[in-house]
Amino acid sequence: MRTDVQHFKCDIADGIATVALDRPERKNPLTFESYAELRDWFRDLHYADDVQAVIFASNGGNFSSGGDVHDIIGPLTKMTMKELLTFTRMTGDLVKTIVNCGKPVIAAIDGVCVGAGAIIAMASDLRIATSEAKTAFLFTRVGLAGCDMGACAILPRIIGQGRAAELLYTGRSMTAEEGRAWGFYNKVVAADTLDQEAAALAARLTAGPNFGHMMTKTMLAQEWSMSIEQAIEAEAQAQAICMQTADFKRAYDAFVAKEKPIFEGD
Numbered sequence: 001m002r003t004d005v006q007h008f009k010c011d012i013a014d015g016i017a018t019v020a021l022d023r024p025e026r027k028n029p030l031t032f033e034s035y036a037e038l039r040d041w042f043r044d045l046h047y048a049d050d051v052q053a054v055i056f057a058s059n060g061g062n063f064s065s066g067g068d069v070h071d072i073i074g075p076l077t078k079m080t081m082k083e084l085l086t087f088t089r090m091t092g093d094l095v096k097t098i099v100n101c102g103k104p105v106i107a108a109i110d111g112v113c114v115g116a117g118a119i120i121a122m123a124s125d126l127r128i129a130t131s132e133a134k135t136a137f138l139f140t141r142v143g144l145a146g147c148d149m150g151a152c153a154i155l156p157r158i159i160g161q162g163r164a165a166e167l168l169y170t171g172r173s174m175t176a177e178e179g180r181a182w183g184f185y186n187k188v189v190a191a192d193t194l195d196q197e198a199a200a201l202a203a204r205l206t207a208g209p210n211f212g213h214m215m216t217k218t219m220l221a222q223e224w225s226m227s228i229e230q231a232i233e234a235e236a237q238a239q240a241i242c243m244q245t246a247d248f249k250r251a252y253d254a255f256v257a258k259e260k261p262i263f264e265g266d
Contacts, residue, residue, distance in 0.1 A: 024060025066115020
């Protein structure tokens with residue numbers, strides 16, 4: 001998987017890719033270019049064998065301040081409807097590629113996490129935050145609707161319809177305590193341990209079974225639109241596929257030998 005990106009930070013080590021927006025002096029806003037490059041990177045990730053988990057990290061004490069006021073919001077006010085729709089579809093495609101990349105994505109959230117930054121956190125599989133994290137879906141505060149980049153579909157599934165409606169209507173910040181109590185954050189940690197906590201969780205996931213994790217992520221996304229009967233049948237097929245992997249036999253052999261299984265991803 002490539003690390004020679006231009007509009008965000010990217011490092012890969014031990015099967016873990018760590019990415020972060022790289023404008024800390026402005027609390028890491030997104031630009032047209034970073035949106036597009038992140039979309040393309042996550043799309044390529046689906047086919048990468050050298051990455052088994054992703055950490056979307058904070059940088060300089062903040063996760064992301066969302067779309068850049070000068071580089072994005074200003075130009076949007078001058079675009080035609082066709083141009084605007086091209087942009088909103090492109091931002092939505094970033095969420096789609098995160099959801100469909102086949103690898104667990106961990107958002108490590110510190111400080112400001114608003115607008116499109118909050119959407120990236122929402123689209124991730126797991127979220128670890130610091131007590132200083134402030135997440136806001138503030139689209140209505142700039143005169144837009146709360147229904148941006150899948151927020152009205154995904155956020156209620158995480159925190160419930162009423163809580164999501166409040167955040168999407170008001171644009172107010174969700175505190176770390178609220179986020180943990182509501183299930184948006186999986187864990188709240190001290191700021192000086194955020195990176196270590198995210199790395200430890202990513203390492204646990206990369207230990208495998210990686211094919212099983214890919215299948216879990218796939219089914220979590222696909223089963224949104226299924227009936228219970230369809231979901232049960234889809235999971236039966238998915239689990240039967242996983243039972244053909246060598247990792248399944250490795251786990252059995254390790255259990256018999258009273259050892260910890262070592263998964264190899266095949």
